[in-house]
Amino acid sequence: MEDRTIERYRKRTVLLHWVHSASFVVLIVTGGVLFMPGLGPVGGGAIGIIHRIAAVIFVAVPVLHALYDPKTALGFVKDALAWTKEDLKWFLAAPGYYFGGPEEKMPAQDRVNAGQKLWELVILATGAVFLATGSVLWFFRWSVPIPVYQWTLFVHGIAFVIVLVMFLVHLYLAVLHPRFRESLRSMLDGRVSPSYAKRHYRRWYDRITGDRRG
Amino acid sequence: MRILAAVVMIICLVSIVVISYTVPRTRLTPAERAQAMGACTQCHGGDDGGEDDDFEGGAVHQIHGTVDCSTCHSSVSGMKTADRASKTLKWVGIGFVGVVVAGMALNYAVARGRLNGQEDDDGRPDD
Numbered sequence: 001m002e003d004r005t006i007e008r009y010r011k012r013t014v015l016l017h018w019v020h021s022a023s024f025v026v027l028i029v030t031g032g033v034l035f036m037p038g039l040g041p042v043g044g045g046a047i048g049i050i051h052r053i054a055a056v057i058f059v060a061v062p063v064l065h066a067l068y069d070p071k072t073a074l075g076f077v078k079d080a081l082a083w084t085k086e087d088l089k090w091f092l093a094a095p096g097y098y099f100g101g102p103e104e105k106m107p108a109q110d111r112v113n114a115g116q117k118l119w120e121l122v123i124l125a126t127g128a129v130f131l132a133t134g135s136v137l138w139f140f141r142w143s144v145p146i147p148v149y150q151w152t153l154f155v156h157g158i159a160f161v162i163v164l165v166m167f168l169v170h171l172y173l174a175v176l177h178p179r180f181r182e183s184l185r186s187m188l189d190g191r192v193s194p195s196y197a198k199r200h201y202r203r204w205y206d207r208i209t210g211d212r213r214g
Numbered sequence: 215m216r217i218l219a220a221v222v223m224i225i226c227l228v229s230i231v232v233i234s235y236t237v238p239r240t241r242l243t244p245a246e247r248a249q250a251m252g253a254c255t256q257c258h259g260g261d262d263g264g265e266d267d268d269f270e271g272g273a274v275h276q277i278h279g280t281v282d283c284s285t286c287h288s289s290v291s292g293m294k295t296a297d298r299a300s301k302t303l304k305w306v307g308i309g310f311v312g313v314v315v316a317g318m319a320l321n322y323a324v325a326r327g328r329l330n331g332q333e334d335d336d337g338r339p340d341d
Contacts, residue, residue, distance in 0.1 A: 035304060099321060100328030154300050161307035165314050172318045178329045 005191040006208065008111075013072070014190050016065050023061065026054035028167065031160050055134055059127075079112045080120035087114035098177070108202035115173075122166045129159040 009017070030051035066073035089107045091114055097106050112120070133156040141149060174183045182196040197205040 035307070098325065100325040150300065154303060157300060157303045157307065161303070161310060164307075165311060168311070168314060169318065172322075176318075176322055178322075178326050 005193055006197050006205075007190055008186050008192045008197070009190040011190060012065075012069070014187060016061065017187055019061050020058065023054045023057040024167070027051060027058055028164060030054065032164075035157060035160055052138060055130070055138075059131060076120060077124065080117055080124050083114075083117065087117065090114035098179070100179075103199060108206075109200065109204070110207075111201055111204040113200065119166055119170050122163060126159040126163040129155065130163075133159070 030047050033047050034051065062073070086107045086109075090109065093105045093107065094115065097103060133152045136144060136152045137149070137156060144152070173180055174187070180200075182192050186192045186196075194205070194209075
């Protein structure tokens with residue numbers, strides 16, 4: 001590990017990530033119980049209540065953070081929505097790179113690479129779907145027509161499958177993939193080595209260090 | 215700012231409680247709901263449950279237990295379609311997750327093999 005490190009995430013962001021992650025994992029686990037064939041009745045009791053409590057935390061924490069630090073929250077949304085041709089090139093080159101291919105073919109990325117943008121976009125999009133459909137399932141379950149309830153449950157399930165798959169990929173890359181050893185550590189102390197920043201986020205590295213040599 | 219955060223949190227919690235108790239429940243009265251909760255066991259499980267018990271409807275069956283079965287399970291209704299769609303989604307979802315997990319396992323094996331011995335990003339050799 002190099003002595004000099006670069007701040008990638010502020011401590012508040014790290015805390016937000018882990019609190020949000022904890023609620024997310026509870027939602028995934030309890031949602032999985034509710035979703036799995038044959039386990040439906042289990043969800044009628046404590047599992048359903050835990051799922052709802054975690055859902056409140058999952059929504060409230062980022063909302064509170066956005067109120068506290070709107071600039072960062074807006075930056076997160078902008079990152080997720082700002083797509084360029086470079087991102088497309090990144091996706092085309094990524095399979096080879098992630099299977100251990102040469103990194104020279106990867107386009108230089110800013111602070112958030114295209115894969116992370118996709119994950120952020122999925123979090124935002126499915127979060128909105130979960131909020132809307134979850135509200136119907138929770139608060140309006142007795143008042144909406146039966147088909148509406150059933151189809152709402154179906155849409156909730158689609159969002160669950162999408163976010164579960166993306167979450168597993170996110171977890172795998174952060175914890176296991178040999179090319180991203182510093183990823184998890186950076187979410188613990190918020191810092192990465194200059195070489196890691198240079199390899200994975202070259203444009204961001206050049207910007208914060210003033211290196212314009214390319 | 216802490217006070218603001220506390221206020222927002224309280225507003226969220228109060229809103230949830232208020233909404234929970236004020237949203238009109240036009241479909242079932244409390245008595246009907248109690249009946250509905252017990253209705254599932256008449257068809258599913260119990261001491262003398264039938265052979266083809268189907269619990270997959272879960273909460274939907276509990277909530278709408280007083281509704282005539284044909285409302286949900288007639289062969290031509292939209293509800294039947296939704297019922298089938300949900301069950302299909304579950305198995306498609308499980309299959310999808312399985313494929314992705316298998317893909318990650320393959321990726322790990324290949325990437326680890328190809329990168330073996332190379333310097334890691336933090337300067338340590340790959341283990």
